Amino acid sequence: MELLEEVMSRLAQAVPEAAAEAVPNPAVPAQSSLRVAPPHILAAARFLRDADGLRFDFCSNATGVDWPDRTESVKVRRLVDGMEKEVTETRPHPGYLEAVYHLYSVELRRGPLVLRQRTAGRAAGTALVSLTPVWRSCEFQEREIFDLFGIRFEGHPDLRRILMWDGFQDHPMRKDYQPPEDYEYEPTPHGEVLEKAQRQAAAREGFS
Amino acid sequence: MSAPAVTMAPGFELRSAAETDPDAPDLLEVSLGPQHPSTHGVFRMNVTLDGERVVTLKPVFGYLHRNHEKIAEATSYLASMPYTDRLDYFCSLTNNWAYALTVERLAGLQVPERAEYLRVITAELTRLQNHATVCGFLLQDMGALGTPLMYAFREREKILDLFESLTGARMMCNYMRFGGCRCDTPAGWIEQAGKVTANFGRFLDEFEALLTSNEILLGRTQGVGILPRDLAVAGGISGPMARASGVGYDLRKVDRYGIYDRFEFRVPVGDHGDVFDRYMIRVLEMRESLKILEAALKQVPPGPIMDPKAKLRGFRPKPGEAYGRIESPKGELGFYLISDGGPNPYRYRIRPPSFINLTLLEDLCRGHSVADTVVILGSVDIVLGEVDR
Numbered sequence: 001m002e003l004l005e006e007v008m009s010r011l012a013q014a015v016p017e018a019a020a021e022a023v024p025n026p027a028v029p030a031q032s033s034l035r036v037a038p039p040h041i042l043a044a045a046r047f048l049r050d051a052d053g054l055r056f057d058f059c060s061n062a063t064g065v066d067w068p069d070r071t072e073s074v075k076v077r078r079l080v081d082g083m084e085k086e087v088t089e090t091r092p093h094p095g096y097l098e099a100v101y102h103l104y105s106v107e108l109r110r111g112p113l114v115l116r117q118r119t120a121g122r123a124a125g126t127a128l129v130s131l132t133p134v135w136r137s138c139e140f141q142e143r144e145i146f147d148l149f150g151i152r153f154e155g156h157p158d159l160r161r162i163l164m165w166d167g168f169q170d171h172p173m174r175k176d177y178q179p180p181e182d183y184e185y186e187p188t189p190h191g192e193v194l195e196k197a198q199r200q201a202a203a204r205e206g207f208s
Numbered sequence: 209m210s211a212p213a214v215t216m217a218p219g220f221e222l223r224s225a226a227e228t229d230p231d232a233p234d235l236l237e238v239s240l241g242p243q244h245p246s247t248h249g250v251f252r253m254n255v256t257l258d259g260e261r262v263v264t265l266k267p268v269f270g271y272l273h274r275n276h277e278k279i280a281e282a283t284s285y286l287a288s289m290p291y292t293d294r295l296d297y298f299c300s301l302t303n304n305w306a307y308a309l310t311v312e313r314l315a316g317l318q319v320p321e322r323a324e325y326l327r328v329i330t331a332e333l334t335r336l337q338n339h340a341t342v343c344g345f346l347l348q349d350m351g352a353l354g355t356p357l358m359y360a361f362r363e364r365e366k367i368l369d370l371f372e373s374l375t376g377a378r379m380m381c382n383y384m385r386f387g388g389c390r391c392d393t394p395a396g397w398i399e400q401a402g403k404v405t406a407n408f409g410r411f412l413d414e415f416e417a418l419l420t421s422n423e424i425l426l427g428r429t430q431g432v433g434i435l436p437r438d439l440a441v442a443g444g445i446s447g448p449m450a451r452a453s454g455v456g457y458d459l460r461k462v463d464r465y466g467i468y469d470r471f472e473f474r475v476p477v478g479d480h481g482d483v484f485d486r487y488m489i490r491v492l493e494m495r496e497s498l499k500i501l502e503a504a505l506k507q508v509p510p511g512p513i514m515d516p517k518a519k520l521r522g523f524r525p526k527p528g529e530a531y532g533r534i535e536s537p538k539g540e541l542g543f544y545l546i547s548d549g550g551p552n553p554y555r556y557r558i559r560p561p562s563f564i565n566l567t568l569l570e571d572l573c574r575g576h577s578v579a580d581t582v583v584i585l586g587s588v589d590i591v592l593g594e595v596d597r
Contacts, residue, residue, distance in 0.1 A: 026528045027314050027527070028314065031530060057441050058441055060446075061559040135442060136443040136444070137442070140567050148275075162269070163597070164273065
């Protein structure tokens, strides 16, 4: 936690517009993370890499996380017909996609510092800022996030699919990904299998 | 000279770049692989050549992609353990360890003393057989067909026999558990491991006498594929490849995971960052591993091999996330896990060292000949099971 507090105070002085937020991690408090808003993450990342005493020159790991829409049911006390009653309300939490970076300092032997940025929503083509200009090791890993999660990275030099083939259309690591029905065992799909295959083909056409 | 954009043509294709870009000089687009013995698996390099020189090189992979991460998110924590064997199938025991280490960090489990020793012993044996094989393959790529590789494989067999008598499997060991190891050593195993370790030093002496000062080896490797130190750090290069470039960063020393702080060993670091340094670092690392093994095999204490608090069934870590990494023979192998309190990991991510070490392949190969490209790729030490996941 000390590392995170130090980084946050330094970052607040140097790049105040980044408005970094600490995200506590209950399982491993030493690996709590720092969330920065996408427009300023490039400046923040450059500062983290170059500032004396920080020098996070080694981006070990970059990955995506999918957080789909969810609703939370909460019990609240409300006045109903003049009587105070306990009612259950549902609160919507809109989903988002997240990119997580694990930074280390090879020079100072410190780390990890966990850096996160999140998208506004989960729509196709949603974008974040690429950190490849700061840490070259993100090049393939951000391509992988683009491939498997569907986050576009602005400023990436060569954003193409990397593990799936070029003609593939979906993003398989998203939580709501539906794998296509495997009907290859059936030379002529019919009945239920055919219906499923047609439904999925229609859904894929709508996917942009 | 303007290089044309490399198209992603499927299969093997020989096409003059002048067809796509009339202004370009006579560039040749070649698809090296995926079915090529020098690519160490199903790996393809889309190369643009000016005569014999490499102008651009784009690695293409994913032929072995099975979305291991998605499969792991759909099963329980423990059920992914055998799958980790299949990542880097030369080093299943270090894969097991990296995964077990991360889950232990996530769930706060302690590992008993004897299990820690068994982990170090198996991991260092894994490093020995991996490095020996890689040096053999590297020489094979240079045209020393068969002999050095078979010498390396002969030694590797002895280590695999040890793995077989310990875990029941030669390559897919599935040995570690969260909070310990799956089974204890059979009778006489420690003594047998001591014999193999003692003999391995002699094999290394022989291997080096035959090869290290060989003129062809020096000619093919020195000054080829130079990776500067700063680029290695920025590119996230780890393991022997980074240390050959002068980055003295060994996680066994930096993170001191497990019980590595109890052993005396040095971290060899290269000066030039060329293919020869990457070969030599691996040879020197094998000698350091022998030191660790000798000490560990002497000190290994009796006792339990599992944390009594560890649960095999109904294992549900509390919500939170953890990143754990170890020094696997290929480099820094990391696991990133997010738990939502359920029986399956919410997010399961592997940081594959051979995948990230390929990031700079184009930078290393540019300007070299095709024959050198093959040697440079061999010195990166990739396993496609881990690159593609």
